Amino acid sequence: MHPLRKYLLGFSQIFLQNDLRFGLIILASIAFASPRLLPGALLGATAGPLAARLLMRSREEIDTGLYGYNAILLGLLLPFQFQWSTGLALLILAASTASVMVQSLLLRQSILPAYTTAFVGLGWLSLALGDALYLPKAPAATCWSCLVAQLDAVALGVSEVIFLGEPLAGILLWGGLLLTNRRCAAWALAGSAGALLIAHFAGLPPASAQAGLLGLNGALAGIALGRSPARPWIGIGAVLLAVLLQPAIAGLGVAPLTAPFVLACWIAIAGQRLLLRIDQRNRSSSVLP
Structure with missing residues (x-):
């Protein structure tokens, strides 16, 4: 290779x-x-x-x-x-x-x-x-392609996965994802855009939402668990959890990074497995004489 x-x-x-x-x-x-x-x-x-x-x-x-x-x-x-x-x-x-x-x-x-x-x-x-180690802090990054807050936030939800605060980079990344896997691209878009809606109704800080910091975990959760067309609710639940977990993790005094995405997916997978076990147990009991 x-x-x-x-x-x-x-x-x-x-x-x-x-x-x-x-x-x-x-x-x-x-x-x-x-x-x-x-x-x-x-x-x-x-x-x-x-x-x-x-x-x-x-x-x-x-x-x-x-x-x-x-x-x-x-x-x-x-x-x-x-x-x-x-x-x-x-x-x-x-x-x-x-x-x-x-x-x-x-x-x-x-x-x-x-x-x-x-x-x-x-x-x-x-x-x-x-x-x-007292390493000197890096200067704050500036966004030269930001134009419309809400539209930019959706693109930033994709680009902030790799710490890029440029909407044009998010559009380029989403286009690459579309080239690779259309379903994943759709879920990345839904996860990033959905984070804005969830943040609005849950009263989460609008600055974090518009900077794409909530959308990045929503996008990753959508990509990870939204692949099954038979069970889209798993992806939706993972996106919801990823966004809601972010302020909780930030409240612990650490940078959330992609921890909300990981925890949300683990919870969603564990919940799915639990429901499957309950369903199998119910089916087994229903066939017993």
Whole structure:
């Protein structure tokens, strides 16, 4: 396999896809919308699979990008928060390597999907370490393509998954998702737009909704659990939970990151399994003499 393939698939797996074209679109979107984050993404994309090879992880899992996407997200998060320095580069390398070990443990269990759990846990730890090391904060990003708040918010719900505060980047990413998987693209749009409605009726902070910070978890939850046409209510429930869990997690004093998406999907999957067991038990009891 060409080495570039597993790197691009690592980018694609951020949105739960396995498509080289989409990985390239994600990479191009980062380069276009936030070049300052690009070195971190590339560092994570390289360090994750390399560490997995050194730790003798499954070749198939490495080649499909399963050891790349958490490392890439960490490589995006840390320069988004801190200015570039030798300390920051070392922190990205350490976090990327650690993500491989955590991801390996998560992939070995069959209870719940791994999703971005490794990124969330190590993201919290890395941000705390960066503060403890007094790494200088990065300047606030500006949005030069923002025009209409509500429309921008839907696009930002997609782009903020990879810390890009540009609606045009969100449109580009959504177009790539449409090219890869139309159903996932529809659910990403529904999850991001639905987050605005949920935020409005639930009285959540409008600033977070318009910045796409609620939509990103809604979009990911929709992509993850909205794939079954027979049970769309699972995807809808996951989107609802992901949006409502965000302020609760933020209230704990940590950055929500993609934790609402992970928890919402786990709750939805557990609920679905419980309902299936109850249904099977009812059917079994109904056929007994």
